[in-house]
Amino acid sequence: MSWAGKILRVNLTTGEVKSEPLNMEWARAYLGSRGLATKYLTSEIDPKVDPLSTENKIIWSTGPLTGTMASTGGRYTVVTKGPLTGAIACSNSGGYWGAELKMAGWDMVIFEGASPRPVFLYIEDDKVELRDAAHLWGKSVWETEGTLKKELQDPLVRVSCIGKAGEQQVLFAAVVNDLHRAAGRSGVGAVMGAKNLKAIAVRGTQGVGNIADPKEFMKVTFEKKKVLADNAVTGQGLPAYGTQVLMNVINEVGALPTRNHRDSQFEGAKDISAEAMAVPRKTDGKPHLVTNQACFGCTIACGRISKIDEKHFSVENKPQYWGASGGLEYEAAWALGAANGVNDLEVLQYANLLCNEEGMDPISFGATVGAVMELYEMGVLTKEQLGIEAPFGSARALAYFAEITARGEGFGKEIGQGSKRLTAKYGHPDLTMSVKGQEFPAYDARGIQGMGLAYATSNRGACHLRGYTVASEVLGIPVKTDPLTADGKPELVKAFQDATAVFDSAGICIFTSFAWTLSDVQPQVAAACGAEFTMDNLNTIGERIWNMERDFNNQAGFTAQDDMLPKRLLTEGAKSGPAKGLTSKLGEMLPKYYEARGWDANGQLKPETRTRLGL
Structure with a gap:
């Protein structure tokens, strides 16, 4: 089955x-x-x-x-x-x-x-x-x-x-x-x-057998591939531009966190966007982007294969980085770029290559560097401690930090602990842009209110892949909601979180959800696994998974106090763009979210919720 x-x-x-x-x-x-x-x-x-x-x-x-x-x-x-x-x-x-x-x-x-x-x-x-x-x-x-x-x-x-x-x-x-x-x-x-x-x-040479209804599975998967191909995002935008298509879009809506969330728009966004990756460079006349690439069985092919400028300072004497390799995704380009005020596309690619080569999360790495650069500009960290001058916008500092963090040398060891531990050590814990110790991805919670609630309540710490309300609030998928209001967001976040748990658990990519809803996944799961996997059953499974993760965290010592955003997002209004003057309305949304989840005021599962979900 x-x-x-x-x-x-x-x-x-x-x-x-x-x-x-x-x-x-x-x-x-x-x-x-x-x-x-x-x-x-x-x-x-x-x-x-x-x-x-x-x-x-x-x-x-x-x-x-x-x-x-x-x-x-x-x-x-x-x-x-x-x-x-x-x-x-x-x-x-x-x-x-x-x-x-x-x-x-x-x-x-x-x-x-x-x-x-x-x-x-x-x-x-x-x-x-x-x-x-x-x-x-x-x-x-x-x-x-x-x-x-x-x-x-x-x-x-x-x-x-x-x-x-x-x-x-x-x-x-x-x-x-x-x-x-x-x-x-x-x-x-x-x-x-x-x-x-x-x-x-x-x-593996055995293939995958045991499909419950092979004929129906072939029919329904063919139909659903057509849905992906006919969709503007999964059939056109992602294959052509990858996730980087979002850089200019999110910047325009005023939700691109910049310089450790001090700003919500980046003046250099166009220089590190999908469009910039596709046009020929002035230095050698070749585009950064070589081609797109797909994972196993994927009909979207959003992956990027890129080639760095061989004369760029970061690789001028390092031919091992001159070939085509994995290119920038939106989250990495944001974390290495806008989060640090760096608009040098080539250095972002270099830092990204080091993250791939030595196995580091570019989101947490880049966001931690953002905190380091802010501490440097405040005079808390010095050139002597860091090994380099490190103001916001320094491409050389970014390249250097990627090298020493990957190798575990010097101040790289401190960066490797993440921003929560680093900012606490140097006396400014409010400067970590994280939830439960995990750094934010590329959306400002003031300009996209639902994402603030999604970050705060994510079971694995701040995350965009656990409830991507950007789809609804910015792109209008599956329905358009207002990114600047808190109205309806608790229910929206819960729905996205539960559905995402099903997509993940089925073994398919969350990017299909730009075109598919759960009603597109259900017939595929039912044909593969059996008729018991109805819409009602899948909805319950998604909710069960979310609550199981929450329950583990509660037993590990997490409480309602950990469903919190950094002070900056709750007290400092966005400086520009559509969200100018706005802060996150988390306090308004959280109690309603707990209620929708069937949790008590302390964020714990109520007995009836536990019983209903069989936990």
Whole structure:
């Protein structure tokens, strides 16, 4: 029934690897990927465990549509307790790795304990081995993948691994696959590093069987691919411009956080936009963007492949960065660019390459640099401490910080702790633009009110992928709402959060939701998994997953006080644009959101909510 029906359990402490049947009762209640892996994790660890201790576990998980012919069915998630936040961490990635694990016959891999020495896991269908990774330790993501493909004599093996950032437990270290696709947020790579786990190399030749109704599945997936192709965003905008199409759009609506959220519009946005990536450079006459790229089974192809200017100061003596490689997505371009006041497209690409190469989340990295630059301009941090002059707008400082953070050198070690710890250490905790310790992505909560509530209540800390109300508030998908008002936002945020949990857990990309609603996903899930997956059932599953994550966080020690935005967004009005003078109306929205969720005033699940959702 579209699940492989078995999971791998790997005890890194003892070296034991064993197969277990998938808990099908849980699969029906939590679907797969994000939901199912979180159910396993929360059932097996103490919510108060230290994320970097041997008692924490980390899970790689696919969904029932992963590896199938459903469009974008290549997603997988990495679920653990996150070191950046201390909350549930669930980080999603595309590329080809997820589909490969499913085609090897596995729904998920659970790692427990910690290895006494560096290891990697090799999966070839039913053959599974833990192998020595001493020769891989210290290597970058790119070197690790290349070495393993050569060593295993298989160019088609897929690798999910960490670079130096994960080894050194940078708290926003990512897990990277296919060179530049990443389970990027919340520090999942640091947990991997703490366990001495360098990589998972997988080769699957079994395909995905067990589709409940193959004829219906073929028919409905074909129909839904046409919906994506005919949509202006998924059929035209994203293939042509990628997520970077948003840079000028969000700037114009006055919601592009700039210089650590001091401003909400960036005068240099046009220089680092999708349009700028597509036009020839003045220096060499070649465009930054080479082509677009798709993940497994994807009919959207929003990925960017870019080429840096070889004469740019950041790479002038570094030919290893001259080739075409993973290009800028909107969130990375914002975090490395507008968040720091930097409008040099080439340096953004260079910093982004380092994040891919060594496995770092560019959002948390860039946003932390924004806090560093503000502390520098205030005179709190000095050139002597940082190793460089670091005012807002300094491209050279950005490049330097990317290098020393990736390598764990000098002040890079402090940046690697994230902005919450860094700003607290230097006496200005209000300057971290984060929720639950995770840095904001690229939308100002004053100019897009629903996103402020989505950030504050996100179970994994500030996040745009847990309730992307930008779709409704800015783009009018599926209905247009006013970004400057709090009216109706609690209900809107809840609806987006619950639906997103289903998309993630099915094993498909959230970008399909620009064209699809849950009513487009439901017939695909039903044809793959069985008729029991009705609209009502999927809505309940989404809500169940959200509340399970919330319940774990509450048990870990989070309270209603943690559903909070930085003081700057609550007290300082936006300086320009449509939201000029506005602050976030979080205080107005939060009680209504709790009520819509069935939580008490302390943000805890009410007994009747727990009963209704079977938690």
